[in-house]
Amino acid sequence: MFKVLIVILSLALTSGTAIADAMKLAVTTSFENSGLADVLLPQIKTDLDIDVQLLVVGTGQAIRLGEAGDVDAILVHSKNAEEAFVEAGHGKYRREIMYNDFVLIGPVGDPAGISDDSTAVKAMQNIARTEALFVSRGDDSGTHKAELAIWRSADLDPANFGEWYNSVGAGMGAALNTAAGLDAYILADRASWLKFGNKSGLGLLYSGDPALFNQYAYLPVNPAKYSHVRNDLAVQLEDWLVSDRAKDLIDGYMINGETLFVFNAE
Numbered sequence: 001m002f003k004v005l006i007v008i009l010s011l012a013l014t015s016g017t018a019i020a021d022a023m024k025l026a027v028t029t030s031f032e033n034s035g036l037a038d039v040l041l042p043q044i045k046t047d048l049d050i051d052v053q054l055l056v057v058g059t060g061q062a063i064r065l066g067e068a069g070d071v072d073a074i075l076v077h078s079k080n081a082e083e084a085f086v087e088a089g090h091g092k093y094r095r096e097i098m099y100n101d102f103v104l105i106g107p108v109g110d111p112a113g114i115s116d117d118s119t120a121v122k123a124m125q126n127i128a129r130t131e132a133l134f135v136s137r138g139d140d141s142g143t144h145k146a147e148l149a150i151w152r153s154a155d156l157d158p159a160n161f162g163e164w165y166n167s168v169g170a171g172m173g174a175a176l177n178t179a180a181g182l183d184a185y186i187l188a189d190r191a192s193w194l195k196f197g198n199k200s201g202l203g204l205l206y207s208g209d210p211a212l213f214n215q216y217a218y219l220p221v222n223p224a225k226y227s228h229v230r231n232d233l234a235v236q237l238e239d240w241l242v243s244d245r246a247k248d249l250i251d252g253y254m255i256n257g258e259t260l261f262v263f264n265a266e
Contacts, residue, residue: 022051023233024071026062028142029171031075031216034191034260036253043249048236058171060140066090066219069226073234077142077189077216091219097241098250098261099215102146104206105176105193106132106185114185120209121154128156131164133184137175138167142214147187150211189214191260216261241265 031037032054041052055065059076066074067090075097076082082094104114104123112132114123127134136158137144151158158165168178172192179186180200188196193204218241223231240246242265250263 020045020049020051021230021233022053023073023230023237024053024055025237026055026057026065026071026074026076028059028062028076028216029056029173030077030141030143030189030192032056033171033173033195034189035195035255036191036250036261039249039253040246043245044237044240047245048240050233050237052237056171058137058139058141058143059145063090066221069221069229071221072230073218073220073237075216075218077214078145079215079217081142081145082217082219085219089225090222092222092224094217094219095238095242095265096215096217097246097265098263099213100190100261101207101214102143102187102212103190103193103204104185105179105188105202106205107183107201108203108205109201110205112185115205117206120150120206120211123206124150125154125156127185128154128161131162133182134165135175135179135182135184135186136165136167137172138169139171141171143172143187143189146212146214150187153211194255194258194260215264 037054044050044052055071059078059081062074062076063081063085065071066085085091086094112127112130114126117123117126136147168175172188175186176188176196177198180198180202183201218238220231220234220238221229223229247263250261253260
């Protein structure tokens with residue numbers, strides 16, 4: 001057995017095949033559901049020889065993984081939470097990479113009549129007023145945080161809502177599936193909606209309010225606080241994410257002729 005192990009090790013050392021470096025990146029379910037990771041990760045492997053291992057969770061959980069030093073970097077979309085992460089010393093900075101927007105999805109018949117509303121606040125107020133079925137991710141994700149911010153701006157509190165409000169505690173894809181099954185309204189990011197295959201009787205009913213802007217940012221975990229993190233790889237990945245190569249891939253990623261993300265790194 002010992003001789004067999006020596007032979008295997010010798011073959012590995014002489015094969016000329018190097019083992020790629022690996023880093024852990026916590027990303028949002030909306031990013032993963034969009035399909036963009038399937039475009040970026042193979043090119044990252046080709047260009048940098050880094051295996052980026054994704055931990056797909058909501059923004060809140062991604063930030064907690066960073067706070068625990070369980071990942072090398074995070075890619076999330078909740079500016080207030082990101083700034084708090086940096087302020088607490090878990091990351092040294094945040095780097096904006098790309099954006100899209102949130103949209104309100106609902107039954108094509110639009111029983112709450114939101115399609116002609118002037119603001120996202122007005123649309124949400126009409127959903128609440130009519131008590132039309134609504135699905136919330138309810139998972140402390142960036143999308144959930146954005147939804148709660150709109151309810152606050154509308155002077156409404158989901159804690160006081162009735163059975164029409166369904167908090168599912170799930171990722172974007174699962175929440176969209178629930179909305180499709182219930183024929184309900186839901187706040188989603190545009191990329192996940194365009195990629196979503198089970199649209200059923202749902203349609204995109206409201207978009208365009210500046211309040212629905214959805215910025216994604218990259219935050220390497222602070223190596224001064226967590227010496228074991230692969231900051232070297234996190235910095236290499238950051239340099240790649242703000243490069244022209246990444247810009248071309250991000251801006252060029254489309255579904256049915258529609259752009260899912262816009263690169264805006266500086």
